[in-house]
Amino acid sequence: MIPNKFEYIRPNTLQEALSILSAYREDAKVLAGGQSLLSLMKLRLASPKYLIDLSGVPELNYIREESGRGNSARIAIGALTTYAQIKESAVLQAKSPLLVQTTHLIGDVQVRNRGTLGGSLAHADPAGDMPAAILALGAEIKAVGPKGARWIKAEDFFVTAFTTALSFDEIVAEVRVPVLKGYKTAYMKNAPRPSDFAIVGVAVCLQPDGGRTCQNITIGITGVTDKAYRAVGVEESLRGKQLDPKIIEQAASRVTDGVEVNGNIHASKEFRSYLASIWVKRAIQAAMSGA
Amino acid sequence: MHKIKVRINGRDFEDEVDSRLLLVHYIRQKARLTGTHVGCDTGNCGACTIIFNGKTIKSCLMLAVQANGADMTTVEGLAKNGLHPIQEAFMDRFAIQCGYCTPGMMLSACSLLQTNPQPNEAEIREAIEGNLCMCTGYQQIVEAIQYAAEKTRK
Amino acid sequence: MLKLEEILVTRNWVGKPVRRKEDTRFVMGVATYVDDLDIDCHHVAFLRSPYAHARILKIDTSKAEALPGVIAVITGQEIARQTKPVVPRAFNKPAVQYVMAVNKVRYVGEPVVAVVAENQYLAADALDLIEVEYEALKPVVTIEDALNPKSPLIFEEAGSNVLLHDKMVHGNIEEIYKEADLVIKEHFKVHRYSSTPLEPWAIIVKYERANDSFVVWSNDQQHGRSIVNVCHTLGISTDKLRFIVPDSGGGFGVKLALWPYIVTLALLSKKANKPIKWIQTRTEHLLGGTHAPDADVEIDLALKKDGRILGLCIKDIQNDGSFVHTTGIYGLIKFATMSGCYNIKATSAELVSVVTNKGPTVQNRGVGKPTMIFVLERMVDLAAKKLGLDPAEMRFRNFIQPGQMPHTTPSGEVYESGDYPECLRKGLRHLGYDEFRKRQKDLRSKGRYIGVGISAGVEPGTSNLGYYYTSRGVPEYMGNAEGAIVGVDYDGNINVLLGSVDSGQGHATTTSQVVADMLAIHPDRVSMTNQLDSIISPFLGHSGVYSNKFNDVDLGAVIMATKKVRDKMLRIAAHMLGVDRSKLKLKDGTIYSSENGAKAVSFKEIASVAYKRILLLPEGEEPGLKEIAYYKTPFAKMPSRENFNIQITHSNSVHIAAVEVDVESGSIRLDRYIIVHDCGNQIHPEIVRGMAIGSTVHGIGASLYENFVYNEDGQLLASTFMDYLKPLSVGLPNFEVVHMESPCPYSLLGTKSAGEGGAITSLTALANAVEDALSPFGVKVTSLPLAPEKVVKAIRETKEI
Numbered sequence A: 001m002i003p004n005k006f007e008y009i010r011p012n013t014l015q016e017a018l019s020i021l022s023a024y025r026e027d028a029k030v031l032a033g034g035q036s037l038l039s040l041m042k043l044r045l046a047s048p049k050y051l052i053d054l055s056g057v058p059e060l061n062y063i064r065e066e067s068g069r070g071n072s073a074r075i076a077i078g079a080l081t082t083y084a085q086i087k088e089s090a091v092l093q094a095k096s097p098l099l100v101q102t103t104h105l106i107g108d109v110q111v112r113n114r115g116t117l118g119g120s121l122a123h124a125d126p127a128g129d130m131p132a133a134i135l136a137l138g139a140e141i142k143a144v145g146p147k148g149a150r151w152i153k154a155e156d157f158f159v160t161a162f163t164t165a166l167s168f169d170e171i172v173a174e175v176r177v178p179v180l181k182g183y184k185t186a187y188m189k190n191a192p193r194p195s196d197f198a199i200v201g202v203a204v205c206l207q208p209d210g211g212r213t214c215q216n217i218t219i220g221i222t223g224v225t226d227k228a229y230r231a232v233g234v235e236e237s238l239r240g241k242q243l244d245p246k247i248i249e250q251a252a253s254r255v256t257d258g259v260e261v262n263g264n265i266h267a268s269k270e271f272r273s274y275l276a277s278i279w280v281k282r283a284i285q286a287a288m289s290g291a
Numbered sequence B: 001m002h003k004i005k006v007r008i009n010g011r012d013f014e015d016e017v018d019s020r021l022l023l024v025h026y027i028r029q030k031a032r033l034t035g036t037h038v039g040c041d042t043g044n045c046g047a048c049t050i051i052f053n054g055k056t057i058k059s060c061l062m063l064a065v066q067a068n069g070a071d072m073t074t075v076e077g078l079a080k081n082g083l084h085p086i087q088e089a090f091m092d093r094f095a096i097q098c099g100y101c102t103p104g105m106m107l108s109a110c111s112l113l114q115t116n117p118q119p120n121e122a123e124i125r126e127a128i129e130g131n132l133c134m135c136t137g138y139q140q141i142v143e144a145i146q147y148a149a150e151k152t153r154k
Numbered sequence C: 001m002l003k004l005e006e007i008l009v010t011r012n013w014v015g016k017p018v019r020r021k022e023d024t025r026f027v028m029g030v031a032t033y034v035d036d037l038d039i040d041c042h043h044v045a046f047l048r049s050p051y052a053h054a055r056i057l058k059i060d061t062s063k064a065e066a067l068p069g070v071i072a073v074i075t076g077q078e079i080a081r082q083t084k085p086v087v088p089r090a091f092n093k094p095a096v097q098y099v100m101a102v103n104k105v106r107y108v109g110e111p112v113v114a115v116v117a118e119n120q121y122l123a124a125d126a127l128d129l130i131e132v133e134y135e136a137l138k139p140v141v142t143i144e145d146a147l148n149p150k151s152p153l154i155f156e157e158a159g160s161n162v163l164l165h166d167k168m169v170h171g172n173i174e175e176i177y178k179e180a181d182l183v184i185k186e187h188f189k190v191h192r193y194s195s196t197p198l199e200p201w202a203i204i205v206k207y208e209r210a211n212d213s214f215v216v217w218s219n220d221q222q223h224g225r226s227i228v229n230v231c232h233t234l235g236i237s238t239d240k241l242r243f244i245v246p247d248s249g250g251g252f253g254v255k256l257a258l259w260p261y262i263v264t265l266a267l268l269s270k271k272a273n274k275p276i277k278w279i280q281t282r283t284e285h286l287l288g289g290t291h292a293p294d295a296d297v298e299i300d301l302a303l304k305k306d307g308r309i310l311g312l313c314i315k316d317i318q319n320d321g322s323f324v325h326t327t328g329i330y331g332l333i334k335f336a337t338m339s340g341c342y343n344i345k346a347t348s349a350e351l352v353s354v355v356t357n358k359g360p361t362v363q364n365r366g367v368g369k370p371t372m373i374f375v376l377e378r379m380v381d382l383a384a385k386k387l388g389l390d391p392a393e394m395r396f397r398n399f400i401q402p403g404q405m406p407h408t409t410p411s412g413e414v415y416e417s418g419d420y421p422e423c424l425r426k427g428l429r430h431l432g433y434d435e436f437r438k439r440q441k442d443l444r445s446k447g448r449y450i451g452v453g454i455s456a457g458v459e460p461g462t463s464n465l466g467y468y469y470t471s472r473g474v475p476e477y478m479g480n481a482e483g484a485i486v487g488v489d490y491d492g493n494i495n496v497l498l499g500s501v502d503s504g505q506g507h508a509t510t511t512s513q514v515v516a517d518m519l520a521i522h523p524d525r526v527s528m529t530n531q532l533d534s535i536i537s538p539f540l541g542h543s544g545v546y547s548n549k550f551n552d553v554d555l556g557a558v559i560m561a562t563k564k565v566r567d568k569m570l571r572i573a574a575h576m577l578g579v580d581r582s583k584l585k586l587k588d589g590t591i592y593s594s595e596n597g598a599k600a601v602s603f604k605e606i607a608s609v610a611y612k613r614i615l616l617l618p619e620g621e622e623p624g625l626k627e628i629a630y631y632k633t634p635f636a637k638m639p640s641r642e643n644f645n646i647q648i649t650h651s652n653s654v655h656i657a658a659v660e661v662d663v664e665s666g667s668i669r670l671d672r673y674i675i676v677h678d679c680g681n682q683i684h685p686e687i688v689r690g691m692a693i694g695s696t697v698h699g700i701g702a703s704l705y706e707n708f709v710y711n712e713d714g715q716l717l718a719s720t721f722m723d724y725l726k727p728l729s730v731g732l733p734n735f736e737v738v739h740m741e742s743p744c745p746y747s748l749l750g751t752k753s754a755g756e757g758g759a760i761t762s763l764t765a766l767a768n769a770v771e772d773a774l775s776p777f778g779v780k781v782t783s784l785p786l787a788p789e790k791v792v793k794a795i796r797e798t799k800e801i
Helices: A014-027 A037-042 A083-087 A090-095 A098-103 A109-114 A117-123 A130-137 A232-238 A245-252 A269-289 B023-030 B085-092 B102-115 B121-127 B139-153 C023-028 C062-066 C076-082 C120-127 C143-147 C173-179 C223-234 C259-272 C282-288 C329-337 C369-387 C391-398 C420-431 C433-445 C465-469 C507-519 C550-577 C603-611 C685-704 C757-773 C788-798
Strands: A007-009 A028-031 A050-053 A063-066 A074-078 A140-145 A148-153 A158-160 A171-178 A184-190 A200-208 A214-222 B002-008 B011-017 B049-052 B055-058 B071-073 C042-048 C054-060 C070-075 C111-117 C131-136 C162-170 C182-190 C202-208 C213-218 C241-245 C276-279 C294-303 C309-319 C346-354 C449-463 C481-488 C494-498 C526-528 C584-587 C590-593 C600-602 C626-632 C647-661 C668-678 C735-740
Touching (some): A014 A028, A014 A050, A014 A140, A063 A090, A074 A090, A083 A098, A090 A098, A098 A130, A098 A184, A109 B055, A109 B102, A117 A130, A130 A171, A130 A184, A130 A200, A184 A269, A200 A269, A214 A232, B049 B102, B085 B139, B102 B139, B121 B139, B139 C685, C042 C282, C054 C111, C070 C120, C076 C111, C143 C309, C143 C346, C173 C309, C182 C369, C202 C259, C213 C223, C223 C241, C223 C259, C259 C276, C294 C369, C309 C329, C309 C369, C329 C346, C329 C369, C329 C449, C329 C465, C369 C391, C369 C449, C420 C449, C420 C668, C420 C735, C433 C449, C449 C550, C481 C550, C481 C603, C507 C526, C507 C550, C550 C603, C550 C626, C600 C603, C668 C685, C668 C757, C685 C735
Parallel strands (some): A028 A050, C213 C241, C309 C346, C494 C526, C668 C735
Antiparallel strands (some): A063 A074, A140 A148, A140 A171, A184 A200, B049 B055, B049 B071, C042 C111, C070 C111, C202 C213, C294 C309, C584 C590, C590 C600
């Protein structure tokens, strides 16, 4: 379990990192917390020639509230913010708790101490937890490249397994999530053991109208197919509807509409589809009964 | 090759390391601190757990070069003036069989007790979720951590 | 046999949970496992087969050899030219296999080429430069594949993929079946799993040029036999091999089969003229570091209407994978436990062992008895259901009663003591069985499904090693025994060298407790070397840590050697004090006259005479205070197919699991878990409790998570701990352990085995609990693991897990 040879580079600024990345192109990989990438490199499933460690870049680790115009207040999270920092963040807990809820179910203490939000998104593991939460939140991802920064919507970010909308010379710098007012959120996952990758992970942002009617809902799903995705069919079936158990169950059955479901030794395609509908239902119920 | 300077258990080390040298191999082979173990290679077992700048991490999922400038504690650094309370507790409560997971397990426990001095059973179990033990079924480990917490309360 | 009063002079330490002697080095991080040894080594890495079954057409190692830092490369073919084939133990058919693949590969992960380099990084790089051309052959993966006459042969020379087929009938099975009111049949499948010690296999071999010999450091569990195997395979005499076992990070049987790698490393260390190290990676461990075989078991039970079990027959087919050394042995040990805790008059066991392109198997914790007790205890529940009896009542009607002990099973196993009904009564009381049933009814009406599962198992200890050869009839090993050296040093302290090794059991601690009570001293004054070294330690072919033998023969050897030392000290003291030996007593490290306490001499003073002032020794007494003793269990019968005790001691346990099944998702939550355990007298109750819980968790892992899944190409789909899922601290209940102590009349201290019971009894406790929880759905459990997908499917469609 030894990685192939590579050259390690530790730039001190984002600009420096970008210019190295531009120079080495596909031969380079960006290292954040390393909890996925180093494991792949040890298994020799990834063998970059250059490894660009971002840990020397100080400007990528923060959680701060940004007052936007009107209702568009947001929380900006630096790409190198660890799961542990998110889990302990009072700001996020108070104003946009879904990421906090999600980190409770990610890995174990050691992984949460190293793993980063930006790393998780850029890695785009089809069973990663964070992508589901980011989708449900309608977050925006700031990609910086040699030509400057651009914002990518979460729903446009995940392309397929381990592939994102980032071009080879771009780095995730920041993730912006909305401050949620009048929303209820939950993240739930089915996994063989609590800290495992999700067989199905479901993130829900629900805006009830004060009663049981769903004004708006967004649902992010992970673990089911080659990328995290929005369960648009379920969302549509619920918008404007009374959230009674039957309606939720019917809506949940649409979770894998138009999706090629993956199977592996922990759950076949059929069972995974079935679990997805159950977990969507449960996550919605959890959101409804939660804060 | 990269020059690194690290502090392990209060001692300073300076070395030239290859880019790909894993931190766990640096600790075991260069610093000759063999209490940090390797059990799985994929970051699942926690036998290589150390405290890195105040937080537990798995040293098989880090490169030695990433540790440049870091302050680390391994199991060998736990005992200061006599054994650390967690070491005493692991012995008093029979939390050890083969001993291979013990260093990582104790460091996870220490880290928990630092931030949460009076954890309940569920919190203890969650804190050691990243450390596999094949021998004990975890129960006497959980009891030892509870016991260490109780002792500090007194 | 010595009586307990003759052995123990004081009762201060045996039975007390003293601090473990081993633990100081473990908590300090200064224990010495093989990889921690400060030996300047080259490192070996193995290129392994990516195919399950293929012919090796060509190997080109030239690029690897040219890589700077690479010292030596060796192929299986070269190994075969310099070694003898691996010796099978259980079967007679020809099946030639060397320690590495020669002309063909037989499992994914089989070593094909070994590379030695200056460090492990370069060795890993070199593997990528080796080119091997394979011709893929059709893989033989499942038991059905192996039995299919159209399938290719794993060993062509054997003429069949069935390497062992035998039938053992004990008691008048035909008559018994005529007496039966009904016969129930079932077919069970048990999957592959392994206890996976946290420290994988580890070996260093150093070639000693001066005398053309080898020194081996390895975490081997059974060095006594490995020395024989390695020397035989290398064709060297046993004086050319020194074997050292330092600290070992868990064994569970899995480290009984690493010796073939010692052979390869020995050749490489000679070739490189440098110590060579191999530390197995976890993936190597999961691919080829041995599994418990998967098995298909057909069983039928002959019953009376009142629930009495008269007899049973099994046909047991085990998939032994691809390692001839261990092929067949599971069946030969598991059938001896066929009748479990019950009074059963006749048994018949048809044993079939097949080879396939799955990985090698070895004696994993419990060795086949987990499977045997699983099928038996499942049948007891199924029979109870058929007869309308409560599963607890069904067991009460069949248990061997305490008054019937010792009980001889149809095949000759002698259960020495125990109160099986009381174990179950205690367990039921502890759970609150009747209240549980009420709660179960209430919750069901609310759509929640809880269930309770009872399992009663025997836990045999101390294998009578002739069992390997029962089908061949030519035992190379028989009985069981161990050796020990006990010495009193200059300071009057005690040093013990044991022929066995420790892989987490706390042998030094328990040994010190026994020696302390034999010599009336504090255990702090007793030390036991943590390292076995074959040039100074006593050992036998039986030596090692396996089959729960420590409490019987290992301590037997310690006791006999300590007694020799004690007798010698008493003789010297009698002479020094001028007091008759019969009047001497021991206290706090002195020997004194019971008639005049002022007449006393300390161990140190006795040692001074024995080691230094030797002219003061009594007439005819040899100098020195160090004694060696070997102890063989006197109760092992001669190998025989008709009447043979395969194991000497028999602990027993009742496990009661209370679960809740989420019938929508199929997930199983363990609410409570009660272990009632009787292993006779306990020397260290906390070590016993740890063993009981730890071994139970091995069974829980196997029942719920762990599964070596192979696809139809013979690829293992669980080759890292990301996919081979071990139990974590979360998801396990707090185990409630209740002890009983029925002393064993067949071991010197009345102790029995304590290391495997949980792994044996737990599988069915969970299976029975899940079936009980799902009884409204009519689901039957006939296989493991209890995976959520299977659970949901059974509830909705198949009615069978």
